[in-house]
Amino acid sequence: MIVGDSPTYWIGLDDTDERESGCTTHDFNDLLNHLSASGFGIVDPRLVRLWPFAPRRTRGNAALSASITGADSVALESCLDEWFATRFVDFQPGNENHSAQPVLLMTKGSLPESIYWNTVRNFVELDLRISELEPHPHRVWSTSAGLGGLIGASAAIAWQGGSDFTWECTAWRDNTGHRKVPIALVEKMAKLFPTTFMNRDPNANHSLISPRTPCPVLYGIRGESEQGVLQAHEYLQENGAEYSIDYRVHRSNQATDDHLVESEIGTVQCIRIMQGGHVEIDVGRTLISFSQGSELNKLAQNIIAGDRIEWYGLTNLDGSIHLERLRLLRGERNRRRPNCNCGHRFKSQGKNQPLRCPKCSSTHADLWCSEIIDSEWTEPPPAHRRHLSKPLSRVGKSEV
Numbered sequence: 001m002i003v004g005d006s007p008t009y010w011i012g013l014d015d016t017d018e019r020e021s022g023c024t025t026h027d028f029n030d031l032l033n034h035l036s037a038s039g040f041g042i043v044d045p046r047l048v049r050l051w052p053f054a055p056r057r058t059r060g061n062a063a064l065s066a067s068i069t070g071a072d073s074v075a076l077e078s079c080l081d082e083w084f085a086t087r088f089v090d091f092q093p094g095n096e097n098h099s100a101q102p103v104l105l106m107t108k109g110s111l112p113e114s115i116y117w118n119t120v121r122n123f124v125e126l127d128l129r130i131s132e133l134e135p136h137p138h139r140v141w142s143t144s145a146g147l148g149g150l151i152g153a154s155a156a157i158a159w160q161g162g163s164d165f166t167w168e169c170t171a172w173r174d175n176t177g178h179r180k181v182p183i184a185l186v187e188k189m190a191k192l193f194p195t196t197f198m199n200r201d202p203n204a205n206h207s208l209i210s211p212r213t214p215c216p217v218l219y220g221i222r223g224e225s226e227q228g229v230l231q232a233h234e235y236l237q238e239n240g241a242e243y244s245i246d247y248r249v250h251r252s253n254q255a256t257d258d259h260l261v262e263s264e265i266g267t268v269q270c271i272r273i274m275q276g277g278h279v280e281i282d283v284g285r286t287l288i289s290f291s292q293g294s295e296l297n298k299l300a301q302n303i304i305a306g307d308r309i310e311w312y313g314l315t316n317l318d319g320s321i322h323l324e325r326l327r328l329l330r331g332e333r334n335r336r337r338p339n340c341n342c343g344h345r346f347k348s349q350g351k352n353q354p355l356r357c358p359k360c361s362s363t364h365a366d367l368w369c370s371e372i373i374d375s376e377w378t379e380p381p382p383a384h385r386r387h388l389s390k391p392l393s394r395v396g397k398s399e400v
């Protein structure tokens with residue numbers, strides 16, 4: 001039990017989803033509804049994405065948190081006891097590598113932000129996290145499956161989003177199967193509510209707001225303002241999208257690049273274009289561009305040895321860097337001898353000799369001509385960007 005009362009407690013939840021079939025956002029919303037119905041105040045509900053390469057995680061790797069006001073700790077703990085016991089009464093731990101390890105964490109006050117930064121950028125050992133939490137008053141609810149969810153639950157509480165954050169209105173459904181959220185409606189919504197983003201993939205002409213998995217999420221609308229995502233949700237509901245049984249607006253670290261440290265610059269030693277179009281760029285370390293990367297991958301395929309490039313990328317467990325943004329700073333192309341006035345190209349006659357025209361025998365100082373090229377930043381198309389990746393359209397927004 002947490003001793004003493006404080007006006008603010010935090011709760012965090014992670015890893016309640018059995019891979020594709022469940023959804024932690026849905027569980028957390030259910031918990032928040034349970035707390036509201038019991039008279040507690042809910043402040044700052046958060047949807048926090050974490051390190052995309054965390055070995056046990058699904059692609060989304062999301063955890064949730066909120067602060068709870070008007071709480072005395074005994075009443076809050078008993079409410080959390082009740083919810084956790086009911087939710088996981090039938091829980092059967094499965095295969096160690098694939099089964100969820102749900103954890104509900106309650107803390108008195110917030111947690112140091114360093115806990116978040118470590119979890120969004122690196123692999124975190126569970127034992128380390130357990131010892132990091134020791135000095136902070138907290139309580140953990142878990143199952144016999146293990147404590148894996150503690151890593152995300154604590155990171156979601158520790159996140160502050162002081163320098164950059166976005167919003168997501170998440171809406172849930174009762175149905176399973178195909179979601180009725182027409183692309184034409186999503187396009188209209190995107191135009192009417194320009195503070196929303198990542199709504200559709202302009203190349204593939206499909207919506208990005210609905211997941212493809214059989215989970216209870218109907219859609220999630222991302223945007224720069226709380227009001228914008230809420231109004232966009234209301235617009236969809238009033239104009240023929242599938243009925244949503246419930247929704248909640250979360251503050252989020254999505255589209256902030258929090259998982260990346262800073263850009264790096266290097267000189268290309270060689271590139272290898274793999275079967276299927278993936279590209280490995282050797283800059284002393286290996287950068288990987290995937291064929292789904294569209295503009296970014298096109299640029300990667302056209303890079304040659306000697307080019308100076310700048311990139312943002314995420315280091316995988318094997319040490320390779322998966323590119324998230326790439327630009328060419330300086331490349332030399334079409335290296336050739338100059339043309340003579342007669343129209344023929346000068347040719348070299350050997351070391352320390354002037355160039356000579358093979359047609360009219362004019363000579364020219366020994367030199368090369370070439371074109372110097374560079375490029376704008378490139379990024380993968382929206383459907384192949386990570387939840388955490390900042391779209392180029394957001395660069396410069398809400399940064400301090």
Ligand SMILES: [Zn+2]
Binds near residue numbers: 344362
């Ligand atoms: Zn000539």
